[in-house]
Amino acid sequence: MEAAAAAAAPRPRATGCLTASTAAPQRASRWCPRQPRAATSSSSSSSSSSSGGSPADLGLLPRRRVSPSSAGRIAGGAPPVRARDSRAECAGGRSSAEHIGVSLEGENRALEMSSTVPKSSNIFWHDCPVGKTDRQNLLKQKGCVVWITGLSGSGKSTLACTLGRELHTRGKLAYVLDGDNLRHGLNKDLGFAAEDRAENIRRVGEVAKLFADAGLVCIASFISPYRRDRESCRALLSDGSFIEVFLNMSLELCEARDPKGLYKLARAGKIKGFTGIDDPYEAPLNCEIEIKEVDGVCPSPSDMAAQVITYLEDKGFLHE
Ligand SMILES: Nc1ncnc2c1ncn2[C@@H]1O[C@H](COP(=O)(O)OS(=O)(=O)O)[C@@H](OP(=O)(O)O)[C@H]1O
Ligand SMILES: Nc1ncnc2c1ncn2[C@@H]1O[C@H](COP(=O)(O)OP(=O)(O)O)[C@@H](O)[C@H]1O
Structure with missing residues (x-):
């Protein structure tokens, strides 16, 4: 089996890396500015990570317009085995454009073409009196995304x-979104x-974020x-409530x-661009x-589920 090369450095995680000893997640603050917010900031919750205003801060990352293989990613091999506590590796520092090897001009062009660029103006965030905390209290659990x-x-x-x-x-109320x-x-x-x-x-x-908010x-x-x-999805949930689970099974086993x-x-050759065969899989560095x-x-399966349940218990997601 070839080793998968996930050479490109990841962008720094906006939410900070959790450690195994991290205490229960903070109670999610509600979307509750008294004044309506302009459209460009409405797509993120009341997280401190939304303060930047740059396209990346707003989750407006350019959609990829280059072949993933041109970014140094290689298909055909199973992901490398990662130590569980490898999250310190999440310190890239390079821009997303550098990460995928396109020029900034290219990034801007891609940004313009991106479906994540807001197309409407004069829209305002509307808050409702019942918020996430109220729903969590009702359900006696905390909203989160197990990815x-x-x-x-x-x-x-x-x-x-x-x-x-x-x-x-x-x-506990859960809902499965399956590819x-x-x-x-x-x-x-x-x-x-x-x-x-x-x-x-x-x-x-975005849908998962709504479910977590529910x-x-x-x-x-x-x-x-x-x-x-995946990191863009993580950045949508700023309070440690994005839990990435990497099923690190070899290509041989899956095949x-x-x-x-x-x-x-x-x-x-009857399916082109199949993940692991002729399309890359980039293993997580910080799951x-x-x-x-x-x-x-x-x-x-029950052992795998138990591992996730233990994590959710430890982090306080299964309690009020
Ligand atoms: N080219 C190619 N590559 C990978 N997978 C393929 C492809 N074509 C079809 N399928 C089937 O689509 C399922 C994966 O869908 P996802 O939405 O999870 O894919 S992705 O996250 O957008 O890559 C995947 O389901 P799973 O086997 O459950 O992973 C396949 O059944
Ligand atoms: N933990 C496990 N032990 C043994 N077989 C498994 C396990 N998990 C999944 N399988 C089997 O592997 C196959 C692929 O599982 P599936 O859940 O469909 O994978 P995916 O959704 O990643 O494509 C299925 O036939 C399933 O029954």
Whole structure:
């Protein structure tokens, strides 16, 4: 198996890196300015990270207009094994343009073309009297996003459903957003080109943020192969409530499973741009939870779910 090269340095995380000893997440502050806010700031919650005003601060990252492979990412190998506590690596310092190897002029042009550039003006944020904290108190839990990423066949949907069932059994409200399912509806206009995947993940990030604001444990299960897109979703949730779960299963294991026969089709050249075969997967550098094979054996679905539940318990998401 070739080693996947995820050479490009990530952008610094806007929310800061959690450590294993981080206390329970702060209570999310409500969207509650008394004055209406202008449209350009309305897309982010009342987080301190929204103060910058630059396109990046506002989550207006340019959509990718270059082939991902040109950014030094390589398909065809399983993601490298990462130590759990590798979050200190999240200190890139380079701009997103440098990260993907395009000129600033190119970045600006891409920004103009981006679907995340606001197209309307004279719109104002409207606050409602019942806020996130009220909903969380009602539900006796805290809203968050459990973002499951990994190769096709790594077990994302299995973990998502097992976790969803376990939370339900415990009386906690959760909702699963699954890649295959959303591509039947909200995202049915999108394919698997890099810019389509980026738009897929951008939309899901926004939807997941709404679910978290509703007070739910939102379980998002997407290949989400590009680090930058996942980091953009993380940046939408500024209070440690974005929990990235990396299903670090080898390409060999995923390909041996191949429940839908897609790897076989990709190897036969009948599917182009298949993640892990001829499209890259960029392993997380700073995930909260990593689940991997031990001696070639994958933990059971209930063990995987238990690992996530323990994290949620420890961080206080399953309590008022
Ligand atoms: N080219 C290509 N590459 C990867 N996956 C492909 C492709 N074509 C179809 N599929 C099927 O689409 C599912 C992945 O959808 P996602 O929305 O999670 O993909 S992405 O996050 O936008 O990359 C994925 O589902 P999972 O196997 O559950 O991961 C596949 O069934
Ligand atoms: N922890 C596990 N142990 C054994 N088999 C698993 C495990 N998780 C998933 N599988 C199996 O692997 C295949 C792919 O799982 P799936 O959840 O569909 O992956 P993904 O959503 O990442 O494509 C399925 O046949 C599933 O039953």
